[in-house]
Amino acid sequence: MNLIASTVYLAVVVSAADPLTTRLSSPDYTSAPPNLSTLANSSLYDTWRPKAHILPVYGAIGDPCMHYTDPATGLFHVGYGHEGASGATTSDLVTYTDINPNSAPFIREGGINDPVAVFDGSVIEKGINGTPTLLYTSVNYLPIQWTVKYTKGSETQSLAIATDGGRNFSKLEHGPVIPSPPFALNITGFRDPFVFQSPIFDNILHTSNGTWYVAISGGIHSEGPSVFLYSQYEQDPNFETWEYLGQWWHEDANSTWTEEGWAGRWGFNFEVANLFALDGEGYNPHGEIFTTIGAEWSYAPIVPQVSDERDMLWVAGTQKLSENGKLEFEPTMAGFLDCGRSAYAAAGKEVRESSLPSQTSGAPDRFITYVWLTGNFYGTLDFPTAQQNWSGSLLLPRELSVGYFDVVDNALSREKGSWRIEAEHGNGTLTLATLHQEIARETLGALKSNTTTHFIQPGGTFSSSRSLNRSPNSTHYILTTTLNFSPSARNNSALKAGLSIFSGSHESTTIYYQFSNESLVIDRSNSSAAANTTLGITTNPEVGKLRLFDVPNGSNGTAIETLEFTIVVDGGVVEVHVNGRFAISTWVWSWFEDSRDVGIFVEGGEVEFGDVIFWEGLVDAWPERSA
Template sequence: MNDPCGAMYDPTEDLYHLFYQWHPLHFNWGNISWGQATSKDLITWTDEVGWEGRDALALGPTGFGNYNGLGIFSGTAQPVNLQGEQDGTITIMYTSVKWLPTSWSIYYHPHTESQSLATSTDGGKTWTEYEGNPVIWATTETAPMYWNITGFRDPFLEPFPALDAVLGVSEPHYYAVFGSGIKGVGPRMPLWTAPASNLTDWTFLGALWEPVGNSSLGPVLSTRTYGYNFEVSGFFALPDRTGDLHYFINMGAEGGNLTYEPQSHIGLWNEGIVTRRSNGSADFAPVAGGMADWGIAYALTSFNDTKNNRRVQYGWVQEDISADGGSFSARQQGYQGSHTLPRELYVHEVDNVVDPDGTLNASKSAVLTKGSNGQYTAQTLGIRPLRDVVTGLREGASKQTFPNKNYTSTTMLKTQGSSSLELKATVKDAQGAFGLIVGASPDMTEYTTIVYEPSNNTLLVDRSHSSTIVGFQNYTVTGYFYPYTLSMNGSTSTEPVHMNVFLDGSLLEVYVNSRFALSTRIYPSMECSTGYGVYADAAATFEHVRAWEGLKHVWTDRPLNSSSELVWDTPAETNNYTWWTGD
């Protein structure tokens, strides 16, 4: 399983839908289809139809030679019909794949990808392809883009009234951005539009902006680089506390700088100023940015949760395996890939910020607005796990509370906890590096350390002792986090650091101060590696330290063993293993 797709709320059924790319019968990439699950509350989930084999299939490839013959790549869903009306219809826009393999770094075969529509009138149980597919058939070096493209996929489709206003259109429109790039030039985010009354009639407006290949908005540590190709892009606006709109994009960047992580694709976000170009298109000028997830979560996508008036994001967390080409444990696991917790995106705002040495401004991680008192309001992209989902996950868990204490060295709080765990702490007045420990065995043969290092403003996940099994990646994951300096009543202080950690088997998610997220894998080899504690290399005050052991099982209709038969792809199904490896 990889990319989350088509996340949406259906007001007709009062139901959330979440689709995902997956191979229905295998644990490796290939035969890319869409599976589907639904939820009433984003906490517990039900497989659409069932969990075995192809039961959850919503859309699948139709065979070589057809516009969608070799794959159903990422896309989005909206609870409207093709005329933009809410009548119980659900519409999906997805990338239909006719040719494989494809990569930004190899020759792009014309019409490898196109953009298509499918609809459901029975709440997502069955789907019908639009008879006029594909609705966007543009390809390399042809009208209307005339780009020597690196790729063209993953439509992010939404109504966007604020953009309607910027562009001065006479009727409501839907907009779609895609992942793309121009070979030898740089990544691109093409912007297309269709009138809300006809979602089959698409017009190319242009690129949102034109970054140079592998360039960066700011220092590489704090903003990373754009690489050479974008995937799974997004474009949306969020209000701040005064109601002013802030425009954001997210994108998967491929082929970028590998200084701080070995993987060649990362998830980024930028905030920017949006204006109307003279040709009627939109121009996005970045002003701040960073990684959407500072670990290995990728293909991050979001939707407008109209039921709760919030923007919710999901990401795909791949496995992190080094041996046997990255698949040595996959057969034993029986699966590969999972999704992050649902995360709320919002405008994070902090007043009374000072920047005495200019580090914060230079980092480009936030927009600083100077007030009459000489202090700043810092605004950036906020990210936090959905509070109602976290509350639901804690139901039935064993809550542990620990006293506030000044620690001067690493201390284990419990030697036996749970492999399904939430751990929270607030740290202040630290004299050195500090953090939390999870996944620890009683003898400390295995453990994972989550550390904030103030000397260079990095948040590190040290995995050098996470597993005794050779074959899992164990490099230290590096994220950038800059605590604000606050001025109050004539004195300055560093804001406390609030850490919120979730562990689910091998999947580790770290959230800090509601503006930092990091996902990674740790793979403890021993069932007893469930202990947790605090890390301090000098004096630090830990407050509000709490743990919830044994979080809720969210797939209530699945048996604990939900394995299906493994079916190997044949040479005929894979063009003698050239479309995908079939291993």
């Protein structure tokens, strides 16, 4: 749970009853913007609003959380922080139905256990009496942050059960079921309980098959971040008693998987840990254990109440019983789930093949995660939120699996990074494993099929930037292309290649790869004329570390692997996906109406581009809202 963002809502809402009626006439996008914070409330509602993404009708969105497949309907419920927690149902991972009118919450603060706030939680789908049962962080005191003294009792874990098909989660009339952090730990945080079952854990711990576990995120002052593990006590069907099993995972404060930057920093406090197992197809409880976590940290000197950075990471690893009988996690590889600095707090859930979306698409058991994209950098930006009347979005759902790919066995592939060696073939090649992530198949398929316009710009080999013959007319599209680099590119420190988007006579945003520091960059420095007039319109670059490996190419030849872009532009949301194992997402607050062009971007060398394929229009994820 991001604590700053969770308090944004009050400043945002202009009209709860019917925000549509309060929207004013559109600003003039043909001339330079005024200070946007001087505009009428809600006048920017449409300017950067995504259509295929998940966000409430109005107001701020916080962390995704509390997803579940309702066993009674097969519908998948996607939850998110909003006046407590709100959510939507989907039968296809494409379109969504608000669980309540106006995105009203299904749970909110104000109970005996949670007088101050409701933070993230997760759902046991067949819980108490077979009903979806939510375990969530009930909050009693604020502020809470890893940079300040922890107020005892701030965060406890409480239960609520679905009623009315999930339109409300009714809090159980008893106290928290996890009423305190482990004894005498000077914690930095203790929240975001993630419930799961694991035959692997059952086996190692000699617990009954089907035991429920809870991973709780946090850390210990001056020691570092931790995931605290609990198990259902004596298979209590009411889930009232959870036994502490120790720190499943702990890292030293301010440490990192590798200082080379492949997996950010472990930081000082973990949030939103998800714990699940994957194989090459998707979710498999007998597979490889993964966790996705949010890691909070700051540059020195640490300023109270300020977390400079939040890294959204994934980690895979092995489990072992320690000498004192505690189950402990040892990472084997780690990376960013999304490199965007505003992308955080991912929350996922296993989505079984029996769910409605999977029944339709034929997908196997999957683990699907939603990443949050904060609209005001965790509440620290003075964005013209009242003018927009909403803040933040979830990113498109992603399905996760273990990805395997063959590479040349060399220093690049042997470095400690966001991959591990799965197999050594003895012929100069390795099979690497990493987290494979793709936009959910139904979502991606729908974005490509339910479009208003589809066109292809032929590729070619380019040594300079150029406009495409045709560009989208809107800010709602998906495009793919590929870049092939010659072997010499790896040592060409001047080379930058990719695409420009939101380009026009005044603005442009560039998405490019460079070998110099092996990074994928979104250069937003000229992305918004509004940045010149308005606070909170940030234009700092987004940078993600991405390695293009050497791969076998023909008989004994090698090549740099192809960079495969999938870029989603949806209002102000830009998602850049590369090679099924890299994502970087951000906001681009382009202002001018003519900033619609997409172009080839090349500097310092020559690159072979594949076709640039456009699907414009995207799906309206909320058909019932516009009805």
